[in-house]
Amino acid sequence: MIKLHNTLVKKIVEFTPIKEGEVTVYTCGPTVYDHAHIGNMSSYIYAETLRRTLIANGLKVQQVMNYTDVDDKTIKRSHEKYPDLDPKEALLKLTSEYISTFNDDVQKVGIDTKSIQFIKATESIDQMKKIIQQLLDKKIAYLADDGIYLSIEAYKKSGKTYGQLLNISDSNTSEARIDNDEYDKESVHDFALWKKQKDGEPSWEFSVGDRDMTGRPGWHIECSAMSEMSLGLPFDIHTGGIDLIFPHHENEIAQSTGAKDNPVMANYFVHSNHLLVDGKKMAKSANNFYTLQDIINKGFDPLAFRLLVLQSHYRNESNFTWDNLYSAQNRLKRWKNIAELRWQENVAITSGADSPDFDEGFAECMNDDMDTPSAIERLEKYLGDMENLNFCKPCVENIYSLVDSYFGLNILANTPDINDSQKQTILEREKARETKDWAKSDELRDKLLGQGIGLRDTDKGSIWYRI
């Protein structure tokens, strides 16, 4: 049984898929106008951890992630970067570049992109028009001079609830915050489904009745269209960062349920909390964000960052500091060094010691609202025993393949055996030590050190580890 925190009910509940044995997941992906920052990465790592947890429970998972490749920011940036190109070509060029770097980044932090179905907003325009037309037909949407808006009032009158994820009372909204003159919408709460083309902007043809509404989609409609297109309605789980709860997901719900008869868009909304940097929120609009490349440039392993993310619970705010990353990297290194023991016949016991309840306990933590910190604690307790060189080889393989399947740290794959010549060097050194030829012994040790292999001599023989 998997338990998840569902934002719709604001508590941890048992997860039950719509179709037995299968799960559909929609993950709000990046707006591809710049490099993704590490905060973005953390939310995708958590989304992937959810998928891995579902799969570990024997469920067949279809996870979709979108690319927001048309919106205010992508348009603005593409015009700045490629002012001489046709607006649509400029947009495509810019977004393709960032889609490609996003893919690289996400793979570096261990996200298995082959298991995710990616979808682009610009390839889903027809579906957006379809939903908008349905909303217009139901009079939940209306035409204005500068675009098409969804009327919150009409939506509510149709019997639906606006504010399913967040309690929003009218008195909360400060009118001063919204420059209503800028838009032709009827109410400050209404939001744009479609924006009519302005000079120099990319556009898609769209006519409503006899009115030409050529322009481009609003941000929220993109996700409503892409999720419905790829997963159908309703689907099981919608994921994203907490800052997408309002207005993005709330508006998606309004669109997806307003146009249809079903009252829900997705049964579960799972939101991850922010990764702060030095205690402050990271945002592209502020200038305090790091990208994965910054981490790599400082010599850190991107997977150490993944571990840093997993060390804190997805619903807790966590803090990124370089010290913290250093700490996570050392932990990962230690985990890997222990995994390397499985190749070393002189210390690996092939039978005997064993960890029968590890799998179950670890899975239990993960199934309990993806409690990665508790799962890590459990792992550490077993590793403590293994470090005493008193473990069974199949045991290490079992534990790490389980850990890899949930955490995606690729520990087994990244800790291969050393090559034959290195093994030979170790044997030669053992012989030199037997004859107390310390000069030769040290020379051979240095030789291995140059290849990134360290040695420690124990009463069970020499043990190697990667540096």
Place this chain on the structure above:
RNA sequence: GGCGCGGUGGCCGAGGAGUUAGGCAGCGGUCUGCAAAACCGCCUACACGAGUGCGAAUCUCGUCCGUGCCUCCA
């Protein structure tokens, strides 16, 4: 201003009324030909004030501080 969340040892981070978190760093020691990121031990904390309990880091109230959302946001 409205609605939330949180303040845990040098650092990061779980837990959450009585019982060990864990890691990283540091210190002391052990093993060793010398070494070792190996082993052992140490540092045993929960913002502040009051309240309710036999008992509070854990519950309640208040204060201070931080932080998030309130139509850019992972």
